[in-house]
Amino acid sequence: MAVVRRISRRVFVHGIGGGALVLAAGARAAPGYAASPPAVLRGTQFDLEIGSMAVNFTGRPRSATAVNGQLPAPLLLWREGDLIRVRVRNRLSVRTSIHWHGLLLPANMDGVPGLSFDGIDPGATFTYEFRAQQSGTYWYHSHSRFQEQTGLYGAIIIEPAGGERHVVERDYVVLLSDWTDEDPEHIYATLKRDSEYFNFSKRTVGDFFAAARARGWRAALAERRVWGAARMDPTDLVDVSGYTYTYLMNGVTPAGNWSAEFRRGERIKLRFINGSSMSFFDVRIPGLALTVVAADGQDVAPVAVEEFRIGAGEVYDVLVQPPEDAPYTIFAQSMDGSGYARGTLAPHTGMRAPVPPVDPPAQLSMADMGMSAAMADMPAMARAEPAHERNAAVDMRVSAPDDSLADPGVCLRGNGRRVLSYADLHTLGGALDARAPQREIELHLTGHMQRFIWSFDGRKFSEAPPIEFQHGERLRIVLVNDSMMTHPIHLHGMWSEIESAAGEFQVRKHTVLVRPAQILRYRVSAMAAGRWAFHCHLLYHMEAGMFREVTVRPADALARAARS
């Protein structure tokens, strides 16, 4: 039975229970593949086959992009130090690719069409071969057009050569994603036509009167005037919402209720991966303390929280230890409160715990525009404007960006729970490279909400030359978010070592969330020669232009280029 109900004006929960995945029946799908749960493939040699698969998450049959007939793709278990060989065969009618998200490897093995290689043509097989130099939780996904949105994502666990730091009785991957019945090309076109199409949390006349009653007419009017002057909407938290998305946990709808078993007192590791295309999840397990022990595959000093936000591309390993023989709900609400993914930690299969209500919708504050009410009418020009910025492509600029790592972000501030922030994360063992940065590159995260243009420094990918790193150099990347959206920024092939506001090493990540009006600094060691992707991991932002090539050139080549 299809369940498509509207809990309130803002929350959409789509999805059907039971076997959400229908066995591959399409003409191109190979026979004999099992549906859920995803297979676990262990070893050093792997054969992956990318093809179309019939699925049904909402009551409507659709076609997904799957690996070995699975969505999510099989979990790959590697050992640190092993030489990994993965043969990927393309049974789609279009080109495909697999990118190993967060892994350090040779540039030609990174899986980005046009930069690393030519992509994998229909019918062709490409063999990836690289050494697993690191350990921890990672993931893989397609880097071709919208194939990630249609299902091509899976988890990777690389066991540390020296054994796991935290010995647990249970170890589960919790891969979060967003499914849509629509063609992603159509969603992209829709955003270009009406960027507010998916926002059903806009402010109404009634909201204005409520604000006036609560804070007085003058304050309510002044507040509306400031947003109106900026032509911005404080409810514009995500571009694609639960209006079209069904949020999945390990490929299972909320109604399907993905479950993991445990016995009372056992220690459980949950490896959360956000494999979604456009969603931020705020994750909690009511009744359980969450001890975060790793971020983006890298061990951190354990920190106990009640809730954490995970952006597209990010990974957190979390330990829990249920004190009761009772079910616990793993609750991952979309940042805008328009829906959620949900599963259960259960002593016995089939048990379920209450699902908490979605938090009341929050709105962006004027601080998220980088201004106080008093500054609203002043032109924002304190920081230098990026050179070559195209005015018509940039709808705001932040005069006084905030460098705090302690702000958990919009919708999480002051919600009464202990929420993780980057200030809580300390990578064990410190920075990989003790050198001080020799050079600094500042990039502004820019965009135009209404035109749905996204870019760095006001230039889309097609309009910008590559960013050049010199091989071997240690440099500092400074990101200034000149937009009202949070962006997960992902640099391929090299770690992003985030600095605290005081300039000390804080945490090592591969995907870095930058809040609206935030300035964030991280260090990069350009040890990997070649052409790399650097982009916002919101898929539709990347496709709209928020992408740059980073070229790591041998030192002499850079000098030659400078002379000529």
Added chain:
Amino acid sequence: MRLAARVTLLMPLALALARSAAAASTMAQSMDMNDAAPLGMFWLDQLEWRGLDEPNGAAWQGEGWYGGDYDKAWIRTEGESYSGRGEDARVELFWDHAVARWWNLEVGGRQDFGTGPARSWAALGVRGLAPQGVDVEATLYAGDAGRTAARLKIEYELLFTQRLVLQPELEMNVYGRADPARDIGAGVADLEVGLRLRYELRREFAPYAGLVWVRHYGATGNSLGAAGADQNEFSLAIGLRMWL
């Protein structure tokens, strides 16, 4: 406007579209990404029946575009047909170029149809979002035989719920001199104020009901007499707003 002049006006559009298409195809081929891909849409903001007082009639207002982020071919059309009074319709075609954060420049032409002789105009205008979210279209026209005209349209949206939206709208047409053959007076020729309440079953499909007040200043420029007299109408409008 002579044909040659019109072709000249549309040259930048053709060039801009060709440029973006070339950039787009290179990127699409190698990267499986395309941030410069041209897209398009057409929507009818209003397709409505008007009545209450006589005369009854039908009216439409639609827009469409094709192109990239900065340069688009933009089409705009509106018209009305009243029983016993004939038709009035126009189609405009622009090169629409994003010039500033909230503003686009429009260069092109306009053709008037309907009762009376057809008229052609060269057009230059701006389209954009004014502070507080007011949509503005302002266009200047130059026609044959020294005719001049201007059009201003402003529009706003007020949400009662996430789907119930009130849309106030004002449109005004001004002419440099009278055109009696088309029953147009000099100065402000017509003024239309609409208030439409729509329910968005989907964003793409919203039935609405509204009130429209039209003040039509006849060719004689004042309120006297027979044909070409002022009309001051208040009508009920029932219609559909949709993306096609």
